[in-house]
Amino acid sequence: MSELPVVVIGAGPQGLAAAAHLVEREEDVVVVERGRGPAAAVSEWGHVRLFSSWPELTDAAARRVLEPTGWTAPAAGYPTGADWVSGYLAPLAEVLGERIRYATTVTGVARQGRDKVVDGGRRSQPFVVHTVDADGRESRLLARAVIDASGTWGLPNPAGADGFPALGEAAAAGAISYRIPADVSELAGSHVVVVGAGHSAAHAVLRLSELARRAPGTRVTWMLRRGSAANVFGGGAGDELPERAALGSRARKVIDDGVVDLVTGFRVAEFRQEADGLTVIAEDGRVVRGVGRMFALTGFRPDLQMLRELRTDLDPTLEAVAGIASEIDPNIHSCGSVGATGARELVQPERGFFIVGAKSYGRAPTFLALTGFEQVRSVAAHLAGDHEAADRRELRLPDTGVCGGSGDFDDSAGSCCAAPSTLQIGARPVVVG
The missing domain is CATH 3.50.50.60 (FAD/NAD(P)-binding domain)
Structure with a gap:
């Protein structure tokens, strides 16, 4: 051979x-x-x-x-x-x-x-x-x-929280994208939802927040499956990749400024197509209505x-x-x-x-x-x-500055490496490390 x-x-x-x-x-x-x-x-x-x-x-x-x-x-x-x-x-x-x-x-x-x-x-x-x-x-x-x-x-993951497409997800395919948007101008004046907690979701949220600032009537909702936003915004000064840290900081700011609505613990179970757009239903029964476009960026x-x-x-x-x-x-x-x-x-x-x-x-x-x-x-x-x-190992990877994993899916106790503090983000307080 x-x-x-x-x-x-x-x-x-x-x-x-x-x-x-x-x-x-x-x-x-x-x-x-x-x-x-x-x-x-x-x-x-x-x-x-x-x-x-x-x-x-x-x-x-x-x-x-x-x-x-x-x-x-x-x-x-x-x-x-x-x-x-x-x-x-x-x-x-x-x-x-x-x-x-x-x-x-x-x-x-x-x-x-x-x-x-x-x-x-x-x-x-x-x-x-x-x-x-x-x-x-x-x-x-x-x-x-x-x-x-x-x-x-x-092979992008579906919006459905259990790893399979949610009920109605295939039928709603025309209103759901699994990629970071490039040109979002056509979404002006509509209700746009982003699902996901990673860097791709943060990129999409920031791009859409720019549209929301310049186009009145545009509404952006960021849905997180986890019960807390504790680690979503990255490690801040502890991150050895400065632009990765800056991405999280910018995402935090658009929520703090009220440009983007943050919803935690929302695990998509079903989509329904109605007259005013998509209705998104969570496993716990919560409902978000009138969605014109969703970006499912769940890995x-x-x-x-x-x-x-x-x-x-x-x-x-x-x-x-x-x-x-x-x-x-x-x-x-x-x-x-x-x-x-x-x-x-x-x-x-x-x-x-x-x-x-x-x-x-x-x-x-x-x-x-x-x-x-x-x-x-x-x-x-x-x-x-x-x-x-x-x-031989010829590389030391840069620290993320983030402590704890997603195992605490329903836990809002925050970081594992420091005493948690309460930070006001948008209209509701969340716990971050």
């Missing part, structure tokens, strides 16, 4: 970085990307500005591969997704050239001639990557190893269907790689940041198969580009036989 390539699934930030590390180690690599160009998922949210700065958004091996072309790494600033693609990801993909196969979707990964059940001779067989191109032509690609960097962008989940014939070790709660689940589980009481992870933590029962990037985190919401770059550096070293480099 040594003559077969390493196949990387996905030409996003981590997939391209993995390819750069493998090329630098003179390993044969093929990248399979379902989009028609590099970083297709990033391009879909190209209007969103990242809270990581340029030095945190480029991989070391990728920089070394790019520099001979005359490319210079941006030294500072916070790019949008579109800037990230044009200023770094697209040039990197151009250098990788024909190693990338675009408009090709991976439909399955298996061992050649062995389904999931068969033990005999399993490890001696290469991987088979099943693909289909834009014209519907099927093919099979043999590989000595596979790195799944396909991400989670294609993502990994597509595991294509891995069904591989033997994988995934956490049953997060659907994350089992070896890192305890570090990233949002239910676990923890303070500060998670640790960097590499090949040792990402190893799977199928030797030579790795899940990296956002997909390795499953449903956990705390992934950073820096995390993925360290993962692929370690995995590439492992596949090249450099186990000393694979085991």
